[in-house]
Amino acid sequence: EDQVTQSPEALRLQEGESSSLNCSYTVSGLRGLFWYRQDPGKGPEFLFTLYSAGEEKEKERLKATLTKKESFLHITAPKPEDSATYLCAVQRGATNKLIFGTGTLLAVQP
């Protein structure tokens, strides 16, 4: 059965304190792994898609990496405006559906 697990559930950082969020997955025929940011009461905002082990993508203070079993979202020198829930999702090759993890709620304090 396809499964996506994110950890930690919640993370509190001081401004400038770098850290990483984890997304572990089991899926048959991974087509892509997606990272989204979701603010309260809003729809998810697309961040990255990763396709193969070893791939990395960066956007401002965020960098996403992918292995055969997990993905990391590294946050470098975060700012309070990075506070949000970060969602990971996997897409199977046979379908175009996304299977979401439960998310990591990130709070960055000034």
Add this chain to the structure above:
Amino acid sequence: GAVVSQHPSRVICKSGTSVKIECRSLDFQATTMFWYRQFPKQSLMLMATSNEGSKATYEQGVEKDKFLINHASLTLSTLTVTSAHPEDSSFYICSAPRDSYNEQFFGPGTRLTVL
């Protein structure tokens, strides 16, 4: 990034009424759209896949007669919650893939409250 809109953003209705939610892709065509439901402090759960010109496909456990989906054009999908009850209160979000599903863009969501 691509823009997907939803209307309304918030709706409050009485139990037993039907509510229609629209999802539009504003700057690209989408032959497929997805509908999700999100309960407080939970992740997104896929409800159904909306296909332009054909019937929607529903996930296991989702009642197709209760959640009617119509994908009337390449830029519009609608979700109608029929005979809504308080347990249908939730945050409904649509998404539309672009560029061979390499990216999926989400709408801002619709908060449904059934009294």
